[in-house]
Amino acid sequence: MDVTELLDGLNPAQREAVAAEPGNALVLAGAGSGKTRVLVHRIAWLIRAEGFSPQSLLAVTFTNKAAKEMRGRTESMLGLSTHGFWVGTFHGLAHRLLKAHWREAGLQQNFQILDSDDQLRLVKRIVKELGLDDGRWPPKQIQGFVNAQKDEGLRAKHIDAGGDFYLQTMVKAYTAYEEACERSSLVDFAELLLRAHELWLNQPTLLKHYQNRFRHILVDEFQDTNTVQYAWLRVLAGTQIPVMAVGDDDQSIYGWRGAKIENIQRFSQDFSDTQTIRLEQNYRSTQTILKAANGVIDNNFGRLGKDLWTEGDEGEKIDLYAGFNEHDEARFIVDRIDAWHRDGNPRASVAVLYRSNAQSRVLEEAFLRADIPYRIYGGQRFYERLEIRNALSYMRLVHNRNDDAAFERVINTPTRGIGAKTIETLRAVARDHSQSLWQSAIQLCGSGLPARASSALQGFLSLIETLDEQTDGLALGELTDHVVERSGLIAFHQKEKGERGQARVENLQELVVAAGQFRADDESITPLQQFLDNAALDAGEGQAEDFEDSVQLMTLHSAKGLEFPLVFLAGMEEGLFPHQMSSQDPTRLEEERRLCYVGITRAMQKLVLTYAETRRMHGSENYNAISRFVREIPDTCLQEVRLQSTVTQPVSRVTQNVAVPDANVSLGQRVYHQIFGEGMVVNFEGRGSHARVEVNFDTEGTKWLVLHYANLQSI
Ligand code: ATP
Ligand code: MG
16 A cells, blocks of 8 residues: 555544644544554554654554454555564563563563462462461452552552551552562563563663654553553653554443543643544444444443444344343344344354353353354453463473462372372472472472372472473474373373363363464564463463354453444343442443443444343342343334244244154243252253253252153143
């Protein structure tokens, strides 16, 4: 593309932003108005029209996936490689800086990223060491406290607890946590940001270096930056580097993770001579969808206020479906997607969005049963699966013996006769000598342990040493293959019964594939280290690439920035959405409403809302009212599609392919079982003696029963 083409396909306001004179700029605009598109064109414009080199640009996105897309789109527009262009999430960029300047940041070269699971494990250990009662001081709460302080840029030493006993204890735990991380060279997610910020503050020469390098900074999804990210950005930009930030106050949905919507307002004050540009034309959705979105968000107060209009069609009405329970809801969604696909649309054009991760299970089951391929986007995290984390822990130990989190994870996995008592002893020694578990294990092996424990431990230590020796010089894929085999993990899961063990083995094999395909791009760090860091950073969103045409399932939070022709919002019920924890608190309720606005505005052509009249949640049957957000949508935009639904439609679908095994039982019917008591039939499958029914029992939850043996009585 030549220079003028970079402005083609943009409206006047977008052009103004793309071709703006150097200076601070805030692009404030609603969903689907082309903010992300403007950023991509701006980057291309700066390179092509203004002659900046890719190395002199820094762009911040909200996910690693978005960063990849941004680089890809820029490269295809310019037809050249953008090597040296820094684009990533705040976390990714901070990590990169800390890797390059570990010494200045006060870290060891081989520091490890501590993900939230490992973090919790470490906090639990600290609670124990400090002799705190974990009922009164729940480790999760301490973890939340530590992260919240870090998000605000505060270390333990900065907090003045005064005479407040609660705060004193929290600070004590925070201090102990900081020391433990220091000892093992562990860096949690919030720490990445905090260290990167401190790097600027403590190393003026380094800061100057980057201030000379970067000539422009661009930030997407600016409304979800937290205090420390904002501070990092502000120090880096100083008075010289122009920043273009794009965002939408109505889409700020990470307040619970420390994001500060106020940063949008602060921007114009803190960054001099900020030019504010508003984009008002929406290119994504139909008029009906926009009207619905506006109807909902109108109920929030203190908005910056934006008008959004579209030249697009009025479009179809929004469907509203009431399932009689969550299984019926899921079945309806599956049916509609099936029909959409049969009409010639790809499955990948559909997204099913929900408020809570736990909702995915029932949906997944429905997709599996109907044999419709689906993917969980950002949810069922490949790198967070147990077997993968175990394998990675072995690799981490091979790389760094002093990685305590990894050590604890696999010291007795697969089981090798090292008991809780031995581990307890190791911890005590590590604590007393301020050393790692590995060092303590070496110390204890000769003496200080019963003979059996000692030889089991010795076995583990030599296993790791041997793995290290044997994999020396191997390519990453081979190394991984070697580790998953020799560690005994594959054999361990092969012995597990049923499909789960099989799935775990497959996942481990998939890890070997992933490692083999991994491309290390930084010569200063070993490929193994890069792979491990990548796995930790990607855990939040990564999933092995999958080219099968599949429906996308995801939480509303992870749908940010994305768009799909057909979108389902499932579980539109009070208590679920808005979440019950938020419905009483006006601030949190407004954040839930913004989340709803994000959800609605993901839809391009068609939006379908569903809810269940009864839903099993946290072990009990709930009769939730329809979500207030549905009521906030203007009536003229909605149509109920109740009739084609519930009992009749799913039954006829089942009876088409499957003989109804017992005329006494039908979907939705109440039945009695001798052991499980009363319940409702919600599903059935199979034929003849294989026929099974799924019954949602009032007290026992849902169960699949073989009809032939169940002896159900209708009531
Ligand atoms: P969100 O707030 O959801 O992140 P956004 O403001 O970043 O949305 P984009 O994703 O950049 O919006 O754009 C929304 C859609 O509109 C995209 O498909 C984009 O290609 C298209 N689009 C943006 N501007 C134009 C334009 N001037 N002409 C045609 N299509 C456009
Ligand atoms: Mg966007």
